[in-house]
Amino acid sequence: xxxxxxxxxxxxxxxxxxxxxxxxxxxxxxxxxxxxxxxxxxxxxxxxxxxxxxxxxxxxxxxxxxxxxxxxxxxxxxxxxxxxxxxxxxxxxxxxxxxxx
Amino acid sequence: xxxxxxxxxxxxxxxxxxxxxxxxxxxxxxxxxxxxxxxxxxxxxxxxxxxxxxxxxxxxxxxxxxxxxxxxxxxxxxxxxxxxxxxxxxxxxxxxxxxxx
Numbered sequence: 001x002x003x004x005x006x007x008x009x010x011x012x013x014x015x016x017x018x019x020x021x022x023x024x025x026x027x028x029x030x031x032x033x034x035x036x037x038x039x040x041x042x043x044x045x046x047x048x049x050x051x052x053x054x055x056x057x058x059x060x061x062x063x064x065x066x067x068x069x070x071x072x073x074x075x076x077x078x079x080x081x082x083x084x085x086x087x088x089x090x091x092x093x094x095x096x097x098x099x100x101x
Numbered sequence: 102x103x104x105x106x107x108x109x110x111x112x113x114x115x116x117x118x119x120x121x122x123x124x125x126x127x128x129x130x131x132x133x134x135x136x137x138x139x140x141x142x143x144x145x146x147x148x149x150x151x152x153x154x155x156x157x158x159x160x161x162x163x164x165x166x167x168x169x170x171x172x173x174x175x176x177x178x179x180x181x182x183x184x185x186x187x188x189x190x191x192x193x194x195x196x197x198x199x200x201x202x
Contacts, residue, residue, distance in 0.1 A: 004131060004147075005131045005132055005133065005145065005146050005147040006130045006131045006132060006146055006147060007146060007147040007148050008112070008146050008147075008148060008149050008151070011109070011112050011163065013163065013192075013194050014192065014194070015190070015191070015192035015194070016192055017191070017192070020191045020192075021190060021191055021192050024190055024191045025190070028167075028173075029107045029165060029167070030105060030106050030107045031106055031107060032106065044106065045106050045107055045108060045109050045165075046105075046106040046107060046108045046109075047108050047109060047148040047149060048109050048148060048149055050109070050163075052192075062112065062114065062151075064130060064146075066130070072129075089116070089122060089125055089126070090116070090118070090121045090122055090125045091114075091115065091116035091117055091118070091121075091122050091153075093114050093115070093116070
């Protein structure tokens, strides 16, 4: 870990069916299931979290921590206590900027 | 870092134009440019590498380290010394399994 570089909190990838995807990742990799419901799941790996998302409910994206997240736009609070804003990179990829502590 | 969990080495996302994407990520985040050519670039963040790939040349994917990568299929050596195999998750997402040291 290089403290001078920013951290990627999570990657959210699209899966049509949540449960088979959870089962596959858990059977093939050492990871922890942090959360699941019918529309998405969250897995913890050693260095990052992987979200498996139903794309009709939750768009795939990358989530970055920044100490100055509000510079990117108005922050929205989430139920887990985090605050973030969603923007697009120049290629149209969705990027979430999370306020770091 | 939890040593019992597997590590995600890199995430490769699609960008149509490499240079504007590099410029955007470097201007918005603390990251290091490790490599670039006309078809892809590699950025280092604190905990993971982010590849920006021209999807017609390099498919978007997630790259995981595993001590038993060969279990997933025949490994191919790359110019940087790594060995890996590409497979699909049940949702069709491309996953690269890299042999860990």
